[in-house]
Amino acid sequence: MLITTTIRNACTRACCISLLALATLRLKSIYITPRSTFTHLSIGHKFNPILDHFEPAQNYPPSHTDHRPYRTAYVFIGGFGDPPSSYSPLVTVLKSQASRDSIVLTPATPGWESYDNFKTSRSLTHKSWLRSCLSSLHLANSLSDRVVVVGHSTGALVITRALQIYDDDLVDEIYFTGPNLRANKDDASAKRLLLGRLGSLVKFTLPVIKKKVRKAEDGTIRPCDTLNEDYHKSGFYLKAFPVNAIVEMFKLQEQISSSSLSWGSRVKRVVFFKGESDRSVGDMQEQIDLVESVCWAGKVEFFKVKDAAHNLVFEREESGALDLLVNEILRNEIK
Numbered sequence: 001m002l003i004t005t006t007i008r009n010a011c012t013r014a015c016c017i018s019l020l021a022l023a024t025l026r027l028k029s030i031y032i033t034p035r036s037t038f039t040h041l042s043i044g045h046k047f048n049p050i051l052d053h054f055e056p057a058q059n060y061p062p063s064h065t066d067h068r069p070y071r072t073a074y075v076f077i078g079g080f081g082d083p084p085s086s087y088s089p090l091v092t093v094l095k096s097q098a099s100r101d102s103i104v105l106t107p108a109t110p111g112w113e114s115y116d117n118f119k120t121s122r123s124l125t126h127k128s129w130l131r132s133c134l135s136s137l138h139l140a141n142s143l144s145d146r147v148v149v150v151g152h153s154t155g156a157l158v159i160t161r162a163l164q165i166y167d168d169d170l171v172d173e174i175y176f177t178g179p180n181l182r183a184n185k186d187d188a189s190a191k192r193l194l195l196g197r198l199g200s201l202v203k204f205t206l207p208v209i210k211k212k213v214r215k216a217e218d219g220t221i222r223p224c225d226t227l228n229e230d231y232h233k234s235g236f237y238l239k240a241f242p243v244n245a246i247v248e249m250f251k252l253q254e255q256i257s258s259s260s261l262s263w264g265s266r267v268k269r270v271v272f273f274k275g276e277s278d279r280s281v282g283d284m285q286e287q288i289d290l291v292e293s294v295c296w297a298g299k300v301e302f303f304k305v306k307d308a309a310h311n312l313v314f315e316r317e318e319s320g321a322l323d324l325l326v327n328e329i330l331r332n333e334i335k
Helices: 003-028 084-097 125-144 154-165 185-195 199-205 228-233 243-258 284-294 321-329
Strands: 069-079 102-105 144-152 172-176 208-210 240-242 271-275 299-305
Touching: 069 084, 069 125, 069 154, 084 102, 084 144, 084 321, 102 125, 125 144, 125 154, 125 199, 125 243, 154 172, 154 243, 154 284, 172 299, 185 321, 199 243, 228 240, 228 271, 240 243, 243 284, 271 284, 299 321
Parallel strands: 069 102, 069 144, 144 172, 172 271, 271 299
Antiparallel strands: 208 240
16 A cells, blocks of 8 residues: 555646646747847848738728739749748849839738747648638739739748649749748658657647748858858848647648649749758759649749758848849849
8 A cells, every 4th residue: 555655746746847847848948039130130120010011801892893003913922931021032133123014012921920929830730821822812913904923931831732732723923932841851750759659749748839940051051051151140031930830831731742732724834943062852853843743834834053951032142043033033024
């Protein structure tokens, strides 16, 4: 009896200690905050939510006529944790070179509109990303005859799945920068864990985790996946990620891999861009094969950018990444 009581007390103390440790870990995780430096964008001015991007639901009602005011609409879908300003350098140059009868839309992605200690992104599902993407594409179609969509990283993942499940032709041309259609091999074990039976427990215990930093080939550590050291000091990037959003990203990757659905026949051109030193995404040939299997356009065009990593838009001017992106995106523009 004494031994049983002793064992029971030991087990009770162990459980209490474990619960206390889990609670402490959870509280510590919840209060990890992102690094928000909107006032230090590389374009040299504070991001203006009115001038620099449109909120589709607030600016334009659906079009109910055959007349569309613009020839081309450029829609930019940001990646994981990206505010609309993540495309600012590219949008600035593109606006200056595109025809006057074109419009640029950079909608906010659900969960990343504002950084409220990840309150929104800790509870959303990938369906919110898909609805937002489709809403932006419908808006673009109501405004223009030709729609060009640009997706970065997880934004490319959202676009791919949205076009798979929606049975209408919404896009003419697609440009993906650092597409995240496949998980990086270093993230494979985390993906299996989070999508497995223990995933919910991990998500509850660690609702927010510190961002995994990438190690360059020379062994140096980069706080974000760009070679531009000036951006490391003054740019916007997250130092922590909400685990729920990571899980939803992994779910989308699984869905596009297992789906037999294809894109509409309207897509005429698909182009991939990837920095030579990009360590954030999965095998590029696998991703190209995946898109070619669902796209009527045939071969995917691919550009590997030297002296650049994942975040092509904010790389140094010498890399030529920004000029390459603009030239390719505007190649088929109707003058």
